[in-house]
Amino acid sequence: MRLRGVISQRRGQNDEAHDWYVRAAEGGDAVAIAFFNAPGIYPPQDGHEIGSETWDPDVEWDEEDEEPWRMTPRTSRILSCNLAILADMAHAELDELGDQPISPNSFGIFFACLPASTWGQPRPWRRRALRALDDLNEDIALGHSPEPRCAAEELALHFALQSASAMTRDEPDLVAEFTQGIPEQRGDFNWSVCSDLLFQDHDALLLYNPMMQGLEHPDNSLNRDMDIGDLRPEGWFKEFGNVSPRDPTRGFVH
Known part of the structure; x- marks a missing residue:
């Protein structure tokens, strides 16, 4: 089942690959289980971004005026x-x-x-x-x-x-x-x-x-x-x- 998932992933069929990895994980395959633990x-x-009132992530910083991050x-x-x-x-x-x-x-x-x-x-x-x-x-x-x-x-x-x-x-x-x-x-x-x-x-x-x-x-x-x-x-x-x-x-x- 994991191999079927790998084949699907290589073909760009990510939803199908995900389904095969779920089935492999449910069957006890360690690699498939670990995949979902990444x-x-x-x-x-x-609406609940902590600190959002003091920082707008969409505003570009002027790298020449900023200290290193x-x-x-x-x-x-x-x-x-x-x-x-x-x-x-x-x-x-x-x-x-x-x-x-x-x-x-x-x-x-x-x-x-x-x-x-x-x-x-x-x-x-x-x-x-x-x-x-x-x-x-x-x-x-x-x-x-x-x-x-x-x-x-x-x-x-x-x-x-x-x-x-x-x-x-x-x-x-x-x-x-x-x-x-x-x-x-x-x-x-x-x-x-x-x-x-x-x-x-x-x-x-x-x-x-x-x-x-x-x-x-x-x-x-x-x-x-x-x-x-x-x-x-x-x-x-x-x-x-x-x-x-x-x-x-x-x-x-x-």
């Missing part, structure tokens, strides 16, 4: 809160899972939502994936925008942005509590812009696409053509060559 950004509810303080605060919440919940999942493989019936907000290629990884691997959330939050604590330095941190940030966009969409009272005393600014909670500018690329999200299975291997022809690199689970923690490395002697928060 992180994304929740758009704000119509960075997250606003309220955006940083909400993203930091969601990184911390995800880390706490992932830690609880880690204690429950241990070395047990993820199954099609597994439920969770982090490890079970990662690409299917990671579902069989042991506890030490999962703990390093969890540390990616804490490392990104440390960037914010130091006054910087979070900078993913490896594939694990890219996926962690994608999930944090998804969680943050859901919070600002659905929980305005909680957002107000977390940002109390921080003034509104133009650009508050524009998670789509964060997704565009906080990553070097979105190649890691291709791991969720059933049509792209095998792309994670550096010897894959499409991988080589796109210069993607090693996205196999064992390569998730290899830091990119164009970023400053993290302290290799740092410990674990969780």
Whole structure:
């Protein structure tokens, strides 16, 4: 059923492909299940855009008059809160899972939502994936925008942005509590812009696409053509060559 979906997707028949992937997921296919767990950004509810009174996304900025983009303080605060919440919940999942493989019936907000290629990884691997959330939050604590330095941190940030966009969409009272005393600014909670500018690329999200299975291997022809690199689970923690490395002697928060 997944193969039928892939064939339909290659033909541009996306609705039919979606239907086949649903059927494959209902049948227990791990790749199809993971396809529906790919992180994304929740758009704000119509008429309820937080911070919309101070920022009009349709107004073009004069790049010569603007400082380089960075997250606003309220955006940083909400993203930091969601990184911390995800880390706490992932830690609880880690204690429950241990070395047990993820199954099609597994439920969770982090490890079970990662690409299917990671579902069989042991506890030490999962703990390093969890540390990616804490490392990104440390960037914010130091006054910087979070900078993913490896594939694990890219996926962690994608999930944090998804969680943050859901919070600002659905929980305005909680957002107000977390940002109390921080003034509104133009650009508050524009998670789509964060997704565009906080990553070097979105190649890691291709791991969720059933049509792209095998792309994670550096010897894959499409991988080589796109210069993607090693996205196999064992390569998730290899830091990119164009970023400053993290302290290799740092410990674990969780």
